Amino acid sequence: MNATVLLDAPATPTAPALLLRPWRADDVAELVEAYRDSALRRWALAPIETERDGLAWVRAQEEARAAGVRLGFAVVEASFGAEPQRLAGGVVLKELAPGSPSAEVGYWTAARARGRGVAPRALETLTTWALDSFRADGLERLELLHQADNVASCRVAEKCGYVFERILPATPPAFPLDGHLHVRGRS
Template sequence: MELAADPTTTAPALLLRPWRPSDAAALVELGRDEAMRRWTSAAVTDLAGARRWVREQMSGWESGDRLAFAVVETTTGAEGPRPAGHVVLKRGAPGSATAEVGYWTAAHARGRGVAPRAVETVTDWAFRAFAADGPARLRLLHQIDNTASCRVAHKCGYDLTAVLPAAPPDFPGAGHLHERQRPQ
């Protein structure tokens, strides 16, 4: 399964594809970013952890409950294409009215619209692909002090619906809950 996000005047097109074992080394590099470690609960620090994380993403595709995409810019640098981010659709039980969208952006790709384009692409895909038996509402959660994630949510049409208390260890700080309804 691959999805595409169109280029903008300042950024190349994006390819959203399932994570691959060959992405593990790049994940270790991305995991060195302090912001990644601060805002994500799944930042990896070594190759074994990266391989395990990629296997978990692949397992989610097999079960159908966690559809995770590596976000790759279509232009390649000297080192070739590398992940610019991650976006995931976490599906609830079959027939559930709600699913969750999560994402992160690599340091080298921040500020170029990667997250909003990836989230919008997966949101539109989820509502189309699972129209018959899928969620009527998508949720997006982030820590309250992650203002960049709040901007992404608003850009993608996710309304702020609640402020959530901290729930350590998975959600150590208070958070925002944003939601978007399936178009009628």
């Protein structure tokens, strides 16, 4: 997979445009800061506590992208002039395999960017791109999983046209609660 894929989500009347781009080492400080948020840590499988953790995580994203099995994107707010881009969250396309009809998506939003439509805009951008870009490889359906008590993720899924399919039983310790499976196919 080409590491230079950049995706844009347009601005809204109340929020700046978003850029989805591959993770890079200079994201680490903002990544560590984002993971200090207790709400984000509650849903994260692997907390990022130090710059060393953050750099290892970014390197793992780069390796997975190079292998074509996981395409993670930093979601940054578009900048103007000399103003730096600010990390607003992340989205990922995972479980990607040539010939497989399905893959999985995930997302998170930094605390400072919540309430401005970051997750739905980023997820919709990733979804449209993935279903279009991997059609020739057989991709027909995207799956979105979240814990049953993650009401915000449920709302994002529904806003983006991911239909609730079924409840998934808990699988502790990684998934201590039942989950929801939402799906979206080609329209």
